[in-house]
Amino acid sequence: MPYKDIPCPLQSGENAELLLDYASRKLTAVQRMAIDQHIAGCPACQRFRDGQELLWKSLDTWESSNFKPGFDMRLEERIAADSRLPTWERAVLWAQNTPLKPAIPVAAAILLVALGLGLRWLWQ
């Protein structure tokens, strides 16, 4: 069994996430048993587990709220408006949305330098 007699998660750092997830009920039966066995002889991990369980209950008090109606309709309108934009504006929007955004100013700078060098060459 891979989790039998695990080293102290708090001291070794190994399987420390099992202590974090204990309160979330995400552990498998085997993982849970391993932590239970360890905790029975380790007051530090027991304190951590108890604290984490109390924290989980506190965090559970924060429920999110629901949408106001009309979310999909508003999105549809924005998408429709988007597709009516001229191609160049859509290209700008795409550039704004792309995760490679930092590359755009760099590319622009390279282009400017190249242009500058080209002009200098023409001048001479």
Next chain:
Amino acid sequence: MERDIFVMQQLREGQTELFGELLERHRLPVYHFLFRMVQNQPVAEELAQEVFLRVYRSRAKYEPSAKFTTWLFRIAMNLALNWVRDNRHEMGQGSLDEEQADGKVRQISDRRPDIEQQLVHQVKLGEVRDAISRLPEKQRAAVLMHKYQEMEYTQIATVLGCSESAVKSLLFRAYETLRSRLAHHAV
């Protein structure tokens, strides 16, 4: 193949009617995450609109490099962090009223017979929101994804752009801070 990735590929091919399926599956998780990040209902809704608009705009260039939800939450997190950085003073303002105007939360409150109990609940809720909002931004995002979205460590790591072990230590520090800030809730 992951269904979401299949749908994105179909969108790329021009089958835009499938966009509704993505929206149906992900709009609430994305909205809940954004709501807890910015603590303001209208702003969270506006940012959720922006997330899905960006997904739609990116459909032609989309390349699946990770799970779709990881990519989606990365967009959501970046938008939320930008908003928080630009509007620190507005964080959480007006959101309590908005929440009470909302059906789901009002139902819960209505079921509480005791006004005092209701007040205690509101105070605790306020403290939870405050404790989370005072976390450094990466820790806050990690807690929201781990606790409320129940995302895996690998996914959180990809969204935050760090290693899995970095996420675990981030979460350890964040929960340690929250435990000490909310320790009095146990009493």
